[in-house]
Amino acid sequence: MLRGSHFALHYCPNPDGTPRLGLVVAKKLAKRAVQRNLVKRIGxxxxxxxxxxxxPYDLVLRLSAKLDNVTRRAMRDEMIGLLGRLPRK
Structure with missing residues (x-):
């Protein structure tokens, strides 16, 4: 698992040979549906x-902290950074 300031990226090997993504955005951390959908769309x-x-990993990107005053650019940069830190096979 890789952690950022607002997101956690869980990963495990995928036998299919292609990366797949799952997204988890809890109501507890993003109260409004608009905000949850924005996080998923950017992800x-x-x-x-x-x-x-x-x-080739199965990936789950999970929101792990509230998004108070976080810009779209900051969310995108953090997600790109987490994907860049994945171990290469």
Missing amino acids: RDVFRHARASLP
Whole structure:
């Protein structure tokens, strides 16, 4: 598991040979549906752009802290940083 200031990235090897993504955004940490959907939309977009360079893992990106005053750019940068820290096979 890799941790950032607002997100945690869980990973395990995938026998299919392609990376897959799951997203978990709890109501406890993002009260409004608009905010939860924004986090998921940014997460899917970051994954889509990085997919070709990722190792074959099953990934779960989980929100682990409240998003008070966090910009979209900061969320995107943190997600990109977590994906970049994945161990290569």
